[in-house]
Amino acid sequence: MTDAKPGTLRPGGRTARVRAAVLKAAGDALAESGFNELDLAEIARRAEVGKTTVYRRWSTPAGLVADLLADMAEQSLPRTETGTLDGDLRANARLVAKTLRDPRQGPLFKAVIAAATCDAEAAAALHRFYATRIAEWAPCAQQAVERGDLPTGTDPHEVIRAVSAPLYYRLLATGEPLDEAAADQAAAAAAAAARAGAYT
Template sequence: MGFEGADPGTVRPGGRTARVRESVLRAAGDALAEQGFARLDLADVARRAEVGKTTVYRRWGTVTGLVADLLLDMAEQSLPRTETGSLLGDLTANARLVQRTLADPRQGALFKAVIAAATCEAKTAEALHRFYDIRVNEWAPCVQQAIDRGEVPEGTDVHEVVRAVSAPLYYRLLTSGDRLDEAAADRAATAAAAAARAGAYLRGDAGRA
């Protein structure tokens, strides 16, 4: 569910406008990872990206506007879901993508900065919520396919299962300081899959029944 798989700095086609956006967003990500949200400055981002300050101010306007676009770009560039034919296989693929993202020194620091900012900046919080909505919606069909195969009960909340996979990994990132390795990712996937099969994520009346 994190920024999964795309290499920072990947240039997409689209001419000068797209190249400027890519440069500015890469610079913004670097600055966030190095300095945190509180010290993020549009003029500094423009300098890092080697573009005019006027361009950055005109297009993004505010730091929160720039971070919102950065999160949108990250969601757009994230790798599509993996379909292995089993719920555990799919959730493990998701967990390992999230783990690699959060264990990366740059990306882990970037997410810490954005999450910290989201606790006190409403627009940043909205952008972060949109980012995760996009990523959860990308992976939710894997759980629906498991329902269709009979692996998990009808009425399972597919979005909650996907969220349950990455939750322990973000907990490690933000609170415990424990090593964030593939073993942790695999445990998170195994736990979410087992809970889903047991009916832990049934919605509403289905869960109460």
């Protein structure tokens, strides 16, 4: 088996299948027990692959988390285009809320964020993940600027961050419901602030 980096080989090959099995096992383990309990030997056992393969390819738990986040970014649903700023931001907020309240994804994100607070490699991977997702959705705010719905000079990335921030606050700090009402409120607040020029 080749030593190429994860995700760089042809899809459908044995390497891709091994990677998928290992990343699923890692995601399950993170959701169940958190980053501190992430053990490469246990991941190999869960994924039914050799320990040598896992250690050679991912080296550390943080390296495994980094690849898991890269895969999650690749698998994320594409941006919804409704034709209006309010509709687009609401679609974004509802997608974020749905992901965070998912019985597996919510705990998984908590574990990854916790890992990022104590490991530089995990933090860098988390930053790349969110940069990818924000870049995916930023065009909806840029299009609103071009339509004249937002002030010239609005930073579209800040608008998207403003949509997600209160939802992550609920996940990590308050434990309040992550329902559609919360999502819609976050989207409406971000849209109102953007129209008022808060993100120029």
